[in-house]
Amino acid sequence: MTELKFTKDHEWLRMEGQVAVIGITDHAQTALGDVVFVDLPEVGREVTAGEAIAVVESVKAASDVYAPITGRVVEVNEALTDDPSKVNAEPTGAGWFFKIEASGALPDDLLDADAYNAFVDSLA
Template sequence: MKFTKDHEWVRLEGDIAVVGITKHAADQLGDVVFVETPEAGKSVNRGDSFAVVESVKAASDVYAPVSGEVVEGNDALAGGPETVNADPEGDGWFAKIKVADPAEVEALMDRATYDQYVSTL
């Protein structure tokens, strides 16, 4: 798993990046009440807002950690946004993106580096 400073995670499955928000982000948001995931076929560039997560505290954009084409949005979150709180780095994933440039994944932080980054916040 790889991570961004915006608190997204990426898990590669072949050339598909499964993307979600980290446990830290979910904890900071509080109870998630709404999630808008991207449609399949949408092209995204690294750093683009591609999804929205709303909690009782705030609404936040979710940024694409890699460039590519969305192959699947997690439609289950529409009816069960609380999954983001219960399993943010598992079933609470937001989208699957066909990676355009594998080097973008390699440039992301590993778990230890991300945990160190979070400890400075």
């Protein structure tokens, strides 16, 4: 997980060149419970870091998913439409939500795995 970066809103991102693959963290999917629906953003949408751009619904609650970086949505994980349980099964793998082509530097407030784990521990 060393290549992953995290937000305090429980999103993760992995850079592939100028494109960030983004999803929710294992902590977030565990807290949500069984994911039953994911509302993904439109491809081509321009987003700003911190903007709510997707929704994940579980048997317990619905939560916004935020863009951790500024840029343009270039792909969404259509597989989640048919099988949203991928978010629970592989939150940092097949359960990714969308890809954003970055339009600038990464925000300074992204956390590495150790800092994110310490943040999650502080919530308990």
